[in-house]
Amino acid sequence: MATLAAGCAGPGVMESDAEASVTDFYAAVAARDGQAVCDLLLPDAADALEQDAGAPCATAVVEDPQVGPALAHRAADATVSEVHVSGTQAQVVTTSDTVFLARSGDRWIVTAAACTARPERPYDCEVEA
Amino acid sequence: MTRGVPATRLPAALKVNSLSLFFGLIFLLSLVAQAFVGTAYFNREQLSGGLRPVGVGDYVLSSSYWVDVTENWQSEFLQFLLFILATVWFVQKGSPESKAIEKAGRESDKDQKVGRYAEEDSPAWARAGGWRLSVYSHSLALVMGAIFVGSWLAQSVTGAVAYSEEQLRNLQDPVTWTEYLALPEFWSRTVQNWQSEFLAVLAMVVLSIYLRERGSPESKPVGTAHEATGVEG
Structure with a gap:
């Protein structure tokens, strides 16, 4: 049944892939590589970011006065502590963030980042679709 | 060929x-x-x-598929399990789904052709006596019950994953299996299937008192009286 939870590949593989995507995502944020950050984002989330910031995604994730510092702050301490994979969706908890991902094709992409928990409601995320 | x-x-x-x-x-x-x-x-x-x-x-291979499959399986096997067991003791006058009123209960060894009343072509465990006869006497309910429990368990496990997947899609925390068992989602999926199965059995038991399907063993012969019980076509 554990295999069903994660799809064809073993659950360990799916979890480590999701973890790797978050590690890459925050490594790109720390390196201020906006394009690499946006390549790892759900296209709808990148579009929403562009609309809110009024700038291309690659610029917004680094320079937007709200999103840029929110991501940079979390990138400073992005040690992964928990990974949950359920089917095509995943949640990776780091020391400073809760990141949501979705399986698209053969890779995990970030659907929401810089998230804050709210009781009984969805997380409030600086980056989301 | x-x-x-x-x-x-x-x-x-x-x-x-x-x-x-x-x-x-x-x-x-x-x-x-x-x-x-x-x-x-x-x-x-x-x-x-x-x-x-x-x-x-x-x-x-996904939980989304298997939760939908197993939630239906468990309710079907529960339906037949209850039907098998309830019809041992409960009867319905006029229904071909019921045995004769006076036969309510486990019935005699002679009626059941077990032990010394076993016949030459009776199954080996029906002739054997002891624990083998006890097991074989309940083997249908045991297997149907095991499939029901297994399907319901599978529904709960795959349901927890499918529910968590939906939670994550909506940027909410996933749930554990034990948390899922206490959620309305699990019980809603379960009970909505149970009610339809029980209604279908009730309809079969009651409608077959008065209605007929010529040639079907689930119906009484067309010309049989409404009051006749335990008669199959």
């Missing part, structure tokens, strides 16, 4: 097993159809979320 089977015997083999073959075939067709329409349904959500669609092969 299957190689090695005499041409004259194959139609006979098909005929004497046609009821099992018919239901086996429509079961498989339905399961395959569910896989395809389920994939299409799942992919609508994937595409609307800006994600790539999944293939049928991936979908049939």
Whole structure:
């Protein structure tokens, strides 16, 4: 049944892939590589970011006065502590963030980042679709 | 034509097993159809979320598919389990689904052809006595019950994963299996299936008192009185 939870590949593989995507995502944020950050984002989330910031995604994730510092702050301490994979969706908890991902094709992409928990409601995320 | 089977015997083999073959075939067709329409349904959500669609092969390995399959399996096997057990003691005057009123209960060894009343062609464990007779006397309910429990357990496990997947899609925390067992989602999936199964049995038991289907063993013969009980066509 554990295999069903994660799809064809073993659950360990799916979890480590999701973890790797978050590690890459925050490594790109720390390196201020906006394009690499946006390549790892759900296209709808990148579009929403562009609309809110009024700038291309690659610029917004680094320079937007709200999103840029929110991501940079979390990138400073992005040690992964928990990974949950359920089917095509995943949640990776780091020391400073809760990141949501979705399986698209053969890779995990970030659907929401810089998230804050709210009781009984969805997380409030600086980056989301 | 299957190689090695005499041409004259194959139609006979098909005929004497046609009821099992018919239901086996429509079961498989339905399961395959569910896989395809389920994939299409799942992919609508994937595409609307800006994600790539999944293939049928991936979908049939997913919890989303299996929770839908097993929630129906558990309720069907529960229905038949209860029907098997309830009809030991409960009777319905006039229904071909009930045995004769005076036969309510476990019945005598003679009626059941066990022990010293076993016949030459009785199953070996019916003649054996002891624990083998006890087990065999309840083997149908035991197996149906085991499939019910197994299906319900599978529903709970796959349901927890499918529910967590939906939670994550909505940027909410996933749930553990034990948390899922206490959620309305699990019980809603369960009970909505149970009620329909129980209604179907009730309808069969009651409607077959007054209505007929000529030639069906689930019906009384067309000309049989409404009051006649334990008579099959």
